[in-house]
Amino acid sequence: xxxxxxxxxxxxxxxxxxxxxxxxxxxxxxxxxxxxxxxxxxxxxxxxxxxxxxxxxxxxxxxxxxxxxxxxxxxxxxxxxxxxxxxxxxxxxxxxxxxxxxxxxxxxxxxxxxxxxxxxxxxxxxxxxxxxxxxxxxxxxxxxxxxxxxxxxxxxxxxxxxxxxxx
Numbered sequence: 040x041x042x043x044x045x046x047x048x049x050x051x052x053x054x055x056x057x058x059x060x061x062x063x064x065x066x067x068x069x070x071x072x073x074x075x076x077x078x079x080x081x082x083x084x085x086x087x088x089x090x091x092x093x094x095x096x097x098x099x100x101x102x103x104x105x106x107x108x109x110x111x112x113x114x115x116x117x118x119x120x121x122x123x124x125x126x127x128x129x130x131x132x133x134x135x136x137x138x139x140x141x142x143x144x145x146x147x148x149x150x151x152x153x154x155x156x157x158x159x160x161x162x163x164x165x166x167x168x169x170x171x172x173x174x175x176x177x178x179x180x181x182x183x184x185x186x187x188x189x190x191x192x193x194x195x196x197x198x199x200x201x202x203x204x205x206x
Contacts, residue, residue: 077187079129083112085186086127086159090115092186093159093179097123108142122147122154129183132160137170144176 041054090097096118104114113125126140156176
């Protein structure tokens with residue numbers, strides 16, 4: 040049996056294994072913070088409230104805007120009034136994310152509407168960078184640590200959805 044306890048917020052994880060094939064022992068790291076788990080919706084909602092995280096002068100008009108091939112994460116206007124379509128990823132974005140955004144752009148272009156495509160992520164693969172450069176998709180890198188710190192301030196002591204919500 041393996042038991043892991045997190046003090047704040049209080050979480051207990053118990054694993055029972057019928058057989059053990061291999062055991063590895065390591066040192067506990069110095070005090071850390073589980074900062075990487077924030078979901079895409081939390082990031083999206085924060086950017087919708089504070090679009091300056093992505094670009095100064097950006098205004099968000101719609102969240103999860105439906106278009107023919109799916110839902111656009113964020114839809115808005117830049118400081119010059121141009122329509123902006125934003126696809127958001129919470130992990131390093133690959134070529135598939137660029138293709139997804141291009142499908143949304145194509146849906147607008149079929150209706151005669153020109154949009155500025157922006158892919159927002161904490162990082163991008165080399166192939167995503169190359170495809171974006173060839174297809175006119177702008178890449179905007181976000182700092183997940185900064186976003187997490189902003190969210191943590193807003194949550195205070197009431198961080199939503201921990202393991203205790205499911206016990």
